[in-house]
Amino acid sequence: SAVISQKPSRDICQRGTSLTIQCQVDSQVTMMFWYRQQPGQSLTLIATANQGSEATYESGFVIDKFPISRPNLTFSTLTVSNMSPEDSSIYLCSVSSGRGREQYFGPGTRLTVT
Amino acid sequence: QQQVKQSPQSLIVQKGGISIINCAYENTAFDYFPWYQQFPGKGPALLIAIRPDVSEKKEGRFTISFNKSAKQFSLHIMDSQPGDSATYFCAASKGSRLTFGEGTQLTVNP
Numbered sequence: 093s094a095v096i097s098q099k100p101s102r103d104i105c106q107r108g109t110s111l112t113i114q115c116q117v118d119s120q121v122t123m124m125f126w127y128r129q130q131p132g133q134s135l136t137l138i139a140t141a142n143q144g145s146e147a148t149y150e151s152g153f154v155i156d157k158f159p160i161s162r163p164n165l166t167f168s169t170l171t172v173s174n175m176s177p178e179d180s181s182i183y184l185c186s187v188s189s190g191r192g193r194e195q196y197f198g199p200g201t202r203l204t205v206t
Numbered sequence: 207q208q209q210v211k212q213s214p215q216s217l218i219v220q221k222g223g224i225s226i227i228n229c230a231y232e233n234t235a236f237d238y239f240p241w242y243q244q245f246p247g248k249g250p251a252l253l254i255a256i257r258p259d260v261s262e263k264k265e266g267r268f269t270i271s272f273n274k275s276a277k278q279f280s281l282h283i284m285d286s287q288p289g290d291s292a293t294y295f296c297a298a299s300k301g302s303r304l305t306f307g308e309g310t311q312l313t314v315n316p
Binding site for chain 2: 096123134150184193194195197198202
């Protein structure tokens with residue numbers, strides 16, 4: 093499976109600011125995804141990061157709040173904009189090579205908004 | 207609408223016992239059913255997965271049982287060990303979009 097890293101691993105941010113989370117994979121992958129996991133809860137898909145085109149967002153998530161970039165086949169960013177305490181969560185990227193259906197997750201970014 | 211329901215929410219098992227976690231789904235279009243294991247502070251790790259054309263898949267101590275007509279699938283952990291203590295998530299997908307269950311916190315007592 094691919095080795096996935098995320099930066100930062102954790103951050104504490106002020107209300108109203110924005111944070112950009114990076115996801116780097118050690119090999120080219122077909123698909124990259126961003127999930128949110130609120131403390132003690134399950135994972136919810138935010139969007140699919142498409143290379144060379146706009147991300148595909150799930151119901152309840154919008155581009156203005158969670159802009160996503162994917163400039164190449166190994167890198168993606170998720171920005172959490174105009175943060176509020178309700179945005180405190182773990183943000184996870186995952187990847188799929190496309191050959192199978194397997195998705196592999198990065199270590200996550202733990203965000204606390206004060 | 208929760209499309210994948212997982213139970214129990216928490217489970218305590220003695221070392222050497224069998225841990226069983228159950229999931230039920232609603233969308234008959236789902237065609238891929240993975241299980242993930244997550245330790246505190248880590249991302250979920252893919253454990254084992256099954257497609258609906260088989261009723262059982264085994265990898266080491268982990269077995270998935272799948273009942274297509276009942277729209278249910280379960281994870282069995284044989285000879286459970288304290289190192290298996292973690293949160294387990296079932297998931298289902300049609301295409302690439304995974305829908306996760308609520309998670310089961312497993313504790314294996316020594």
